[in-house]
Amino acid sequence: MTDELTPVLTANWADERAWKLTNYERRGGYQALRKALSTTPADVMELVKDSGLRGRGGAGFPTGMKWSFVPKDNPNPKYLVVNADESEPGTCKDMPLMMASPHTLVEGVIIASYAIGCRYAFIYCRGEVLHIIRRLQQAVREAYSAGYAGKNILGSGYDVEVVVHAGAGAYICGEETALLDSLEGRRGQPRLRPPFPAVAGLYASPTVVNNVETIASVPSIIDRGAAWFASMGTEKSKGMTIYSLSGHVKRPGQFEAPLGVTLRQLLELSGGMREGHELKFWTPGGSSTPILTAEHLDLPLDYEGMAAAGTMLGTKALQCFDETTSVVRTTLRWIEFYKHESCGKCTPCREGNWWLVQLLKKFEAGQAQQGDVEKLLDIADDIGGRSFCALADGAVACLTSAIKHFRDEFEQGMHIPAWELFPYERSALFAVREGAHA
Template identity: 70%
Template sequence: MSLTPVLSRYWDEPNSWTLDTYRRHRGYVALGDALRMSPDDVITLVKSSGLRGRGGAGFPTGTKWGFIPQQPGPDGSSPPHYLVVNADESEPGTCKDIPLMLATPHALIEGAIIAAYAIRARHAFVYLRGEVVGVLRRLQAATAQAYTAGYLGRDILGSGFDLDLVVHAGAGAYICGEETALLDSLEGRRGQPRLRPPFPAVAGLYACPTVVNNVESIASVPPIIRRGVDWFRSMGSERSPGFTLYSLSGHVTRPGQYEAPLGVTLRELLGFAGGVRAGHELKFWTPGGSSTPLLTAEHLDVPLDYEGVAGVGSMLGTKALQIFDETTCVVRAVLRWIEFYAHESCGKCTPCREGTYWLVQLLRGFENGTATEADLATLADVAGSIDGKSFCALGDGAASPITSSLKHFRDEYRTHIAGGCPLDPRRSTVFEGVTV
């Protein structure tokens, strides 16, 4: 299988982020095509393409757009609709949306305009992590260029469609990657997940119908509009069609973003990336960031699409492939992840707030050699008390590394019981160059 650069095809060009460069690559052509269609026809086209959300869950994008109620209420009025782009990329190991916005911000803006037109929204928001100041400024500058060129504002391209786009800087909380917590933060409240139902499509931003989509999902729409459903479905698999960005990091020769059809295998991606670093071999890896159950070398040929990864007990998630070689202590890696989740828990629900704290305490016992055999059962029990029982998916994500590492590396935990980490800490590298 070969790479399929679509979103990333000219990231390496000088000034790739400018409006002139984007237009030279047929930028905003899809917007004109979409505005000549009815909003319902745009939704139908995206549904037919089979585009699935690239933010982790893989929910069909067109179906989500179709959930927005279009009929007026009993009194004849209709509440405003909102589009919110989730650019709060926080999952450890995930780094696809940030380079996309940095290199080609207009791809996101054009996709957002088309999506807003399809759901009949007049206001759109991009919720971006405030720490990435360079990306924030670039996206704001691109938005200003789009207003000047007539792609945003009143009567876009003479179509009669109006849209205002706001780039909002978040304050840096992992929990705000969860869509309802993001909406609360956008409204000026503390970012905490909401009880569902009602879902955002019914009562989202300001209690109005709202679509929340990931950056890559939105940026994938213009190529589909421009090149057609058959072209998009010619890549990937039947149930997971199209192209996507895979983030390879950790102990790999050439880490980075690799755009390929869904269903490519890690073995194939490692071939493009030069393999595991010289002199070492793969020990374990994550298919979709640290919140997805880890896999081992025996899963090198698993198709990296939603069904293939689910079939081996994990999740595709954000397609953040973190690669670890034999110098990495599994217990130590899992501890670092759980420390992150314990720190980022919003504290709203007891299973996650208390459970992640106790997971950290137990794992520290394994790392320093003070744990007992009984702690193995306690570790699994606490993880089970979080998984599926917390208010949002953060708790599930924290339990995943525990349950999967116990499944594949229980003997390594037992080695720690006998006397601490068997690897010299100076050699036990939990991600070179990447903080988890």
């Protein structure tokens, strides 16, 4: 089963002081940059296209194709923006990557900037993770000192400025157009599209916005070739990726494996569910993706496999919940998060999520009434697809999928409080006495 793991992005995480430039170079770091600069930007872009790399931040759009949308004849400067605002509940892959090996990202940023003809690149990071920001800033300084960034990189005549920007801590800024508004110094709110960022993004100029893992995958593709990358994964979902496994599992953590691996295989690698318990439901890509159940353990964790099951791969945040967990309580906590993080720009999202929380609290307290399940679905229908961004769609997805798979639990919420059906201390991962039933 260990053959399922393909450590590439995570290969150096256990190295001593892996974040330092000298240790990164010892493993061949920045050799991919040298290769890229020895060829043309068009060749680099074509190589990424041929590899089949798809965005690792959620939607899975082909990366090389996204780069090619940047207009060549636009007189405005071109920008690359890395979305490091990882905040999807359950997601934990970009932060450990930047903490353990920030130069993997920095090298990818410089190569990607070269490919799209960009002279200014921004890494937009969550403001709360100060330790990550400092590590990125240190890596960028080291890259400048070594001649990998700045003016006339490695004598090639190519210049690029790399800026680490700290956000102010808003989930909505993970949405690319809200991120761009925030980067410009305005309130982070989604923009109406078109125009798309590739045409009019940062400062109304052509902009490519990519996820951390997407950009961090570029150096290995340049170094080892498109065929090597495409040899992993499935027919349409190529390469390796980082899966975040959390919840009621024995050994939670990050597992780097080819796209198409199953949750059953990842659970075997993590030691399975906690002792004496079994899987009840799980999220394939964070709380904004429709939940799945134990029936879906053997589905391939790739873009097509998840779409066929009526959900999304998303950020590959596999939150696993056992039979002690209340679906009603879990859904309420998720919707409370979306209510709090809604930017308020769109009425359906701003008002709809508030009403969902009020109703779900009744279900949790066992005080719901006949017809309230239908009312939940009706409000969800008024929210989904009626907002500028996907925050509202994510809230609807977790709710409607919970009702689809566990409607009986919601109907029980008309008579019995959730904390009586599923005592919350039984599902707690911490603060459980030794030897007590957890």
